Amino acid sequence: EAQVTQNPRYLITVTGKKLTVTCSQNMNHEYMSWYRQDPGLGLRQIYYSMNVEVTDKGDVPEGYKVSRKEKRNFPLILESPSPNQTSLYFCASSSRGYEQYFGPGTRLTVT
Amino acid sequence: GQNIDQPTEMTATEGAIVQINCTYQTSGFNGLFWYQQHAGEAPTFLSYNVLDGLEEKGRFSSFLSRSKGYSYLLLKELQMKDSASYLCAVNNDYKLSFGAGTTVTVRA
Numbered sequence: 147e148a149q150v151t152q153n154p155r156y157l158i159t160v161t162g163k164k165l166t167v168t169c170s171q172n173m174n175h176e177y178m179s180w181y182r183q184d185p186g187l188g189l190r191q192i193y194y195s196m197n198v199e200v201t202d203k204g205d206v207p208e209g210y211k212v213s214r215k216e217k218r219n220f221p222l223i224l225e226s227p228s229p230n231q232t233s234l235y236f237c238a239s240s241s242r243g244y245e246q247y248f249g250p251g252t253r254l255t256v257t
Numbered sequence: 258g259q260n261i262d263q264p265t266e267m268t269a270t271e272g273a274i275v276q277i278n279c280t281y282q283t284s285g286f287n288g289l290f291w292y293q294q295h296a297g298e299a300p301t302f303l304s305y306n307v308l309d310g311l312e313e314k315g316r317f318s319s320f321l322s323r324s325k326g327y328s329y330l331l332l333k334e335l336q337m338k339d340s341a342s343y344l345c346a347v348n349n350d351y352k353l354s355f356g357a358g359t360t361v362t363v364r365a
Contacts, residue, residue: 176352188344188357189300196351204258204352236299242351245290245302 148173150249152237157254167222167252169237170201175247178220179204180212182233183251189236190210195220196242228257259283259354263345268362269335277330277347277359290346291319291330294358300344303330335363 150171159165166172171178179194181204183234191204209231211223220239232255238246260282269275279289288307292300304312306321306328318331332339342358 179353181355184358189346189353189355191353191355194353202352205354245287245305246353248299248301250299 150234150237150239150247152249152252154252155250156253157219158257159249160257161228162226165224165227165254167237169220169226169249169256170218171220171224171239171247173239173247174217174218175241177242177246178214179238179246180210180220180222181238182206182231183235184233184234187195192222192235193221221228227254229256232256259347259349260277261347261356263343263356264361265357266344266360266362268364271335271337271363271365273335275332275335275361277332277343277345278363279328279330279356281326281328281345281347281356282321282351283326283347283354285349287348287350289319289321289328290344290348290353291317291328292344294342294344296341303343305348324335332361337365338362339363 181189182186190206193212195201235252237249240246263279294300304319311320316333319333321328344358346355347359
């Protein structure tokens, strides 16, 4: 089954404790992207990747890192999480120029 | 910068038609997406307009006018399951900027 998976689905952590949210797709898509979704603000793009070893900043990259060492994986790293990074995070993938397939989301709470 | 506006909420009756407008002012434009998102779920793709005009897909149609920076999503023969948020997003060289979403409530 074609899908985008994210782990963990739910995470509660404390300020400053490094964490990684994994994202994996099995559709051989070149393009992958991370978003955060907050009430009243909609989806905002954090980082995106056009292909392996090619990443670029979206609209809200501060406080986040990404890497794309393999085509199927695109982890999101929070080196020192802060409460303002409490949000719902979505990973997505697509073939270039076509519809994006979204993962199920990761609900992160930073206390 | 990117500025994408859509109404916050709309309510309609089952079987009716609803039109969700989206206006945008962005630094670049390659196309406009519409997504549907049910509460607690991930967004799912509805349409992608690159050229001006109307594209129809079953009960859903999407329109684009690039010169006016305007798009709309038309939902016909509304069903209860269409109650969801509808998101428009502008594609600018693979950077996607989303509007805040329009919550549509369908009443019996």
